[in-house]
Amino acid sequence: MIKRKLLAVLLLLACAANAQETNKQELNKQDVKNEVMRILDSINKAKLPETKSGGGVEEHWYDRISLRGYAQIRYNGLFSTNDKVSCEQCDRSWGTTSTAPDAKAKNGLFIRRARLVFSGQVHPNVFFYFQPDFASSPSSGINNFVQIRDLYFDLSFDKKREYRVRVGQSKIPYGFENMQSSSQRLTLDRADAINSSILNERDLGVFFYWAPAEIRKRFEMLVRDGYKGSGDFGVFAFGVYNGQIANKLDGNRDLNVVARVTYPFVIGSQIIEPGIQAYTGKWAFTGEVSPGVTVNDPQYVKDQRVGATFVLYPRPFGIQTEYNIGTGPRYNTLTNTIDQTDLNGGYVLLNYKWDIKKQHIYPFAKFQYYDGGKKYEKDARSYVVRDFEFGVEWQPIKALELTAEYVVADRTFEDSVLPVNRQQGNVLRMQVQFNF
Numbered sequence: 001m002i003k004r005k006l007l008a009v010l011l012l013l014a015c016a017a018n019a020q021e022t023n024k025q026e027l028n029k030q031d032v033k034n035e036v037m038r039i040l041d042s043i044n045k046a047k048l049p050e051t052k053s054g055g056g057v058e059e060h061w062y063d064r065i066s067l068r069g070y071a072q073i074r075y076n077g078l079f080s081t082n083d084k085v086s087c088e089q090c091d092r093s094w095g096t097t098s099t100a101p102d103a104k105a106k107n108g109l110f111i112r113r114a115r116l117v118f119s120g121q122v123h124p125n126v127f128f129y130f131q132p133d134f135a136s137s138p139s140s141g142i143n144n145f146v147q148i149r150d151l152y153f154d155l156s157f158d159k160k161r162e163y164r165v166r167v168g169q170s171k172i173p174y175g176f177e178n179m180q181s182s183s184q185r186l187t188l189d190r191a192d193a194i195n196s197s198i199l200n201e202r203d204l205g206v207f208f209y210w211a212p213a214e215i216r217k218r219f220e221m222l223v224r225d226g227y228k229g230s231g232d233f234g235v236f237a238f239g240v241y242n243g244q245i246a247n248k249l250d251g252n253r254d255l256n257v258v259a260r261v262t263y264p265f266v267i268g269s270q271i272i273e274p275g276i277q278a279y280t281g282k283w284a285f286t287g288e289v290s291p292g293v294t295v296n297d298p299q300y301v302k303d304q305r306v307g308a309t310f311v312l313y314p315r316p317f318g319i320q321t322e323y324n325i326g327t328g329p330r331y332n333t334l335t336n337t338i339d340q341t342d343l344n345g346g347y348v349l350l351n352y353k354w355d356i357k358k359q360h361i362y363p364f365a366k367f368q369y370y371d372g373g374k375k376y377e378k379d380a381r382s383y384v385v386r387d388f389e390f391g392v393e394w395q396p397i398k399a400l401e402l403t404a405e406y407v408v409a410d411r412t413f414e415d416s417v418l419p420v421n422r423q424q425g426n427v428l429r430m431q432v433q434f435n436f
Contacts, residue, residue, distance in 0.1 A: 065120035066119055069114075070433060071113060071135075073109060075107070075431075076091065076110070084098075084105075085427065086423075087411070089377070091112060093108070093110035095423075113133060114135040115132070118130045124156075126155060127153065127156070127164075130151050133146070148169060149202060150171070152167060162211060162213055165206065165208050169203065169204050170207070171202050173260040174197055174260060175324070176273070176275060177194055177230075178195060180230045180231070183435065188405050188431055191347035191370070193369065193385075194346070196373075197324070203245055205241025205255075206240055207240075207241075208238050209234030210236045222313060227315070227318075228318075235261065237260040238259045240255040241255065251283075251284025252282060254281060256282075259277065260277035261277070270312065271312075275311075277306070277309070278307070279304070282302060283303040283328065285301070288380065289379060293336055293337065294337045302340055303375065304327050305327075307322060308323055314353035315353065317352055319348070324344070327341065331379040331380050331416070341372070342372075345371055347367065347368035358398075359395060362394075364390075366387075366388070366390075367386075367387070367389075370383055370385040371383070371385075377415075378416075379415040381413055382413070386410040387407060388407070399435050402431070402433075404428065405428070405429045409426070410422075
């Protein structure tokens with residue numbers, strides 16, 4: 001009987017001990033589980049956006065910045081009949097400016113542009129735009145330097161943003177083709193006559209732009225839907241800028257003044273855009289003049305132009321033409337001086353938009369003429385240009401564009417090193433562009 005009682009007590013103790021151990025294990029498991037849940041809650045809370053006192057989600061300025069870009073790769077070495085046909089402002093991989101009698105162009109593959117665009121409406125009244133180019137090509141011959149192309153802010157004064165002031169480095173509102181992005185333009189280079197006004201089309205300045213909201217949407221549509229628009233630079237533009245070209249310090253204390261008026265009219269199924277623009281200022285030479293070449297007043301050479309534009313957008317047939325006249329510095333081959341002379345020139349571009357499902361094909365032909373100087377080139381190099389261009393752009397997908405352009409060139413460009421220099425020749429130029 002006693003043995004039975006002892007056995008029962010031992011069994012009860014064993015069960016109690018086992019139960020206590022089990023409870024400890026369960027408690028330990030629960031502690032671990034609780035700690036894991038606490039850590040996960042902390043992580044989830046960290047991921048949640050900050051909220052205002054009213055319970056809404058707070059939007060940060062950096063949430064509104066977008067990123068896009070494009071890159072262009074060219075080859076200018078096909079069927080060239082004269083390697084000394086070149087255009088320094090256009091494409092440094094096209095031809096050669098060497099004075100050697102047997103000089104050959106280094107027309108290999110060339111990265112023409114590699115650009116990223118950061119932009120966004122960071123505040124209801126502040127728009128931000130920053131575009132660096134990773135393929136800048138200085139005259140040293142070493143390529144692919146990074147350089148700021150655009151850095152500006154638009155300050156608007158109304159809810160529709162019809163009235164705005166642009167501050168910073170941006171395109172100068174002079175000429176349709178100058179305003180047109182290189183990613184939108186059909187021909188591989190801008191025409192000499194208009195583009196000789198402002199190198200790289202940009203400078204530091206302050207500009208006022210006005211356009212009704214409806215017309216701003218039309219400007220956007222003309223780019224978005226593949227009609228090769230110029231973008232939104234207002235119906236009316238007025239501003240002041242250094243007048244020394246982008247990424248250079250001002251060479252004098254004379255600000256240039258520019259004004260432009262343009263309007264895209266809808267007439268039936270067609271859209272036409274006439275425009276007029278003008279600027280005035282004083283050009284300052286800062287190192288472009290060769291030893292022995294004289295200029296009367298190197299810091300204050302009159303630089304004035306007025307130009308007219310007419311665009312019939314390709315729906316499906318299009319016409320784009322511009323012409324400008326003015327006065328500016330130009331090298332004189334007879335006196336070895338830089339004189340203030342008259343200039344004139346323009347271009348006519350015929351194009352067609354052919355849509356095949358989501359593909360776009362643009363055949364085009366262009367003639368350009370220019371008789372004048374280029375103030376930003378060596379000795380304000382003297383030019384007479386008569387070029388024909390025939391080509392086609394094919395966009396099989398939105399991210400890819402292929403362009404082939406055959407150039408029949410007749411270019412006279414003279415300075416103190418080459419006082420007699422007329423070059424004629426033909427070449428087939430190729431480009432592939434990636435949009436991302």
